Amino acid sequence: MAVLISPPSAPAPQAGARRPAGRGGGAPPAARPGLALAGAALCVLAAVLLGFAANLTVVGHLKHERDQQVSYDELRKQLAEGTAPVGGRDVEGKPLALGAPVALLDIPELGVHEVVGEGTTSGVLMSGPGHRRDTPLPGQAGTAVIMGRLWGYGSPFAGLDRLPVNATFTVMTGQGKAEYRVTGSRRAGDALPVAADPTKGRLTLITATGPAYTPSGVLRVDAELTSPVQPSPPRDRRSGWIGTAEEALKGDSGAWLAVFLWTQALFLAALLAAWAQRVWGHWQAWICAVPVLAALGLACAGAITRLLPNLL
Template sequence: MTPPPAVPAPPAAHGGRAGHSGPARPPGPPRPDGGSAPPAARAGLALTGAALCVLAAVLLGFAASLTVVGHLQHARDQQVGYDDLREQLAEGTAPVGQRGNDGKPLPLGAPVALLDIPALGVHEVVGEGTTSGVLMSGPGHRRDTPLPGQAGTAVIMGRQWGYGSPFGRLDTLARGATIEVMTGQGKARYRVSGVRRAGDALPAPSGGSDRGRLTLITATGAPYTPAGVLRVDAELTTPVRPGPPRERRNGWIGPAEEALHGDNGAWPAVFLWTLGLFLAALTAAWAHRVRGRWQTWLCAVPVLTVLGLAVAGAATRLLPNLL
């Protein structure tokens, strides 16, 4: 009897048992989500994604800080400063010199005066100091000059474009316009005598114990690209108020309070907020791979936005104080 013919073995299936021969299939291309990428590549993608998140958050934070958010912050700080100054005026404890009612030096940002320029619609609380951080809240009084209403030249600086732009139209102030400043000694009234730019002649000294002057300072140039400094001089038309002895004379302030200077003391805050933002971005990149896209962004976007605004706000203090 003839044996039946041998039946050929079926071809080995993909992923068949060991011992079956067959052509090896080439590995498939890496998945779009990077699941088949080596650990080094995945770490590089996470770092790249985190860096892009940080860059986007900082850029958006800068745009918001110098526009909408900055104006809202200015309005809030003005309201708080106005309430504090009004209470001090009512109680007779408003500052009249370099020290407060408690005998201590006035802290930066402490409200010292209320500035009114009717022709421009300006009604602003003036803080003590002229650093970039102080001028985010409104105009600032240069600390090495007397307070308005006293003998000598009082100097007040304000921003031209950002954070409420209180001095945005200062260059349109006409000669003879009235400026009023309320301090702890009462209301002082000034009459504008001229507007000065770089190269213009300086006014005559206001020397003498019976004369007072006010100089308002802001920036000139295209928005956020200052080209110089604008000064408005005004002469005191009300009686000079007596001022307490000044322990520090003109010129003792640091570079951060000069016109068009930034505050280098903001670097530690910039570093810490940036570190926090980068760590949050790394966490978001990791969660994107583990938890999914929409769940990650719903949680990460608010956190990254707040940290981006914090970084931008701290970094803005490094920019010229009159922007």
């Protein structure tokens, strides 16, 4: 008679003993949320750093070129229609928006051909040179001021320190072409120029000085108007009546809200990427996540760049 022998049963687990990790196990479940948060934070940091470097180099220059083309088309249309601004307000009497095109600056000695926007905040100067809003427009009586970046976003004023005395350049506005002759340049500590005749015109071009992307001072190039002075309509802002963000080497504190919102969106996208990696798989998740993280990283870094000095 055959005897059936059953296999020995596995011993019952002792109380308090841990079950070994099985397939797909690894870290205890309680540790996974912490790892996901750490991974998301690293993704955010990497996206912001890469976006920051791109904004100040390739992407920033591409943005500058695109914005310049759009502004040039708009200014050219306004000049043809006779609606280009000649003061601080447009043809409908509304204050000019920040970044609105107001002039076309041509400096043959430096190969500069740039549309000038209204205002000198860091955001405006990402698109090109900016006109300081508490000064007259070029071609009018008084001292007009135009600021431009030294290194980032097209670096339109990168060679301003090489502009020689007696060099000539022009600025086209809604009142026609204004011609200027350079009279000198100055840095911190240099003597101020002789006070300008209020009935004559002068223009000061301003940019930063110092090593790449680390501005340490301000360079001012003065020029006198050699063409006829144009009428000056009343301006809404008197000299000195501008916000701190429009002064030389100042950042735009109003960008903090944008930085906060873009950072939150980037962190949420990184968490979703970590979750998708567990559900879909490694490659599937990151093929979808990388473009989103890159776009949000660029947007976040662009907002952070607005906090930096406007002449950088």
